[in-house]
Amino acid sequence: MDPSADDPAPPEWTRAQRERLVAWAERARHPHGFAWLDDTGRPRAEEGVHTWITARAAHVGALHALHADGADGTGRRAAALAEHGVARLRESLRDPVHGGWFSRLDLDGTPADTGKAAYQHAFVLLAGATGTAAGIPGAAALLADAAAVVDSRFWDESAGRAAEAFDRDWTGAEPYRGANSNMHLVEAFLAAGAATGEPAWARRALGVAAFLIGEQAAGHGHRLPEHYTADWAVLPEYNRDRPADPFRPYGWTPGHSLEWARLLLHVEAALADPPEWLLPAAEALFATAARESWARDGADGFCYTLDWSNRPVIRARMHWVAAEAVAAATALHRRTGAPGYAGHADRWWRYVRAHLVDDAAGNWRHELDAGNRPAATVWAGRPDVYHAYTALAFAEGLAAPGFALRTAEGSGAR
Incomplete structure (x- = not known):
């Protein structure tokens, strides 16, 4: 079987x-x-x-x-x-x-x-x-x-x-500031805190999250603006003429919302006295991204980017988005105990296995078109194992250094 x-x-x-x-x-x-x-x-x-x-x-x-x-x-x-x-x-x-x-x-x-x-x-x-x-x-x-x-x-x-x-x-x-680089710095700060035992790294990560998620995403319907001026004013039309830029696409990126949902839970676990907004923010980011991006145009898979009216812009399906989706769903299920998250993880793993895993090559297809056929609109080739490995490790409960989670049993969550 x-x-x-x-x-x-x-x-x-x-x-x-x-x-x-x-x-x-x-x-x-x-x-x-x-x-x-x-x-x-x-x-x-x-x-x-x-x-x-x-x-x-x-x-x-x-x-x-x-x-x-x-x-x-x-x-x-x-x-x-x-x-x-x-x-x-x-x-x-x-x-x-x-x-x-x-x-x-x-x-x-x-x-x-x-x-x-x-x-x-x-x-x-x-x-x-x-x-x-x-x-x-x-x-x-x-x-x-x-x-x-x-x-x-x-x-x-x-x-x-x-x-x-x-x-x-x-x-x-x-003269540009970016949410993507700061998100990955949050990830690195948490890992550095675990490696050094220095709590200042987690406090710094919280500060970045408070601005980008607690202020910006919360103020834009739980959709994160990615692009800013040098003094951190939002640039909502940035790269409208180059919407498929591989690192700075136009619009909002549901995959980053899913990635942030998990990161917020790690920030929470890294702090001795975390603020209460982290878990609700993670759930709101997750819910918005899943609702607006999954199977929006007739086929399974996550639309890569949406405009500010939640219309798909780049309809390609990226492997990293699906990987972050299953990791976030797994993390939220462990944190809250809510069975709906486990259901999301199962559904999205089935999608990964049906469309992204390339058993013959030994890697995951990095990009599919809107009909889930191999494509290379944004990414040519397969340079990355990091997102897929993260998702697989989370499925096994193998947290990276700095990426612990509070659990439903240990936190009193539902």
């Missing part, structure tokens, strides 16, 4: 899937980091080596090593994968002159994009934190270095949020 008939994500399946994703990341290993792979697992030479891909691969390798049996060969390979990523972040991808991390190298190691972006630096901080928790050589030094760069270059203490991007020598700053 197909195990999905009863449980769409049984432990033996999720464990095998996690191991296959680690094997896919191994195929991306490159002398200068981790390459961007195409659908068949070959490096895309035109993309070179990205910092965010290398850092995510190091994070996943460290996470898998943490969860593997000490005698397990997969765990040892995952630790080696993480060690390679950490070493390349400390050497190949780091700017030896001005500090911080290049965004991208050509395959020969030549810097191809020397800009310094908060998004990439968030993942370097995350890789250092997870690697430190897993005992990966060099990870503690990477964490300390990344924390110093984030603090001195990106963090704006007066705003309680991070700046977006600079040129190589830090003299030119982009």
Whole structure:
């Protein structure tokens, strides 16, 4: 019998899937980091080596090593994968002159994009934190270095949020602020707090969440504006003429609402005395995203972006959105005990298995069209295992460092 008939994500399946994703990341290993792979697992030479891909691969390798049996060969390979990523972040991808991390190298190691972006630096901080928790050589030094760069270059203490991007020598700053980079910094702050035992990281994460979710999303019908001016005024029409931008799409992004729903629960668990608004906000974000994005245009799957009247803009189905959806549903079910969340998780796992998991290749299809056929409107190839691995780990109850949850039994929730 197909195990999905009863449980769409049984432990033996999720464990095998996690191991296959680690094997896919191994195929991306490159002398200068981790390459961007195409659908068949070959490096895309035109993309070179990205910092965010290398850092995510190091994070996943460290996470898998943490969860593997000490005698397990997969765990040892995952630790080696993480060690390679950490070493390349400390050497190949780091700017030896001005500090911080290049965004991208050509395959020969030549810097191809020397800009310094908060998004990439968030993942370097995350890789250092997870690697430190897993005992990966060099990870503690990477964490300390990344924390110093984030603090001195990106963090704006007066705003309680991070700046977006600079040129190589830090003299030119982009007059834009982004919710996406700050969201991933919240993720990295929580992991850094777990790795160092320093509670200030969680307080900083709460401050970012209070502005972006407690103020902005709450003030826009539980839909998060992603784009802002340098002084944090909302830019609702940003990239209307480029709606499929892979990192700054026009409109609102339900996948980020689902990701934030889970992150708010982790912020709650990281604080000794969390504010009461975090759980209701997580539930509101989740409910709005699920209602407005799931199967809105006749087929299952999440529409990638919507306009401010909740009309689909980019109808493609992204693998990362489905991954964050099942992770959020699982987290909310554990936090509240409400059975509806478990129902959502089951429904969406069935969708993942039917349409996104590519058993022949050993990875998940990154993008589908509105009819759930393979597509490449926004993403070409399969550079990422991080979102899928996160969802699978949550299905097994394997929390990453800094990503604990309060439970329905332990918190008095319904």
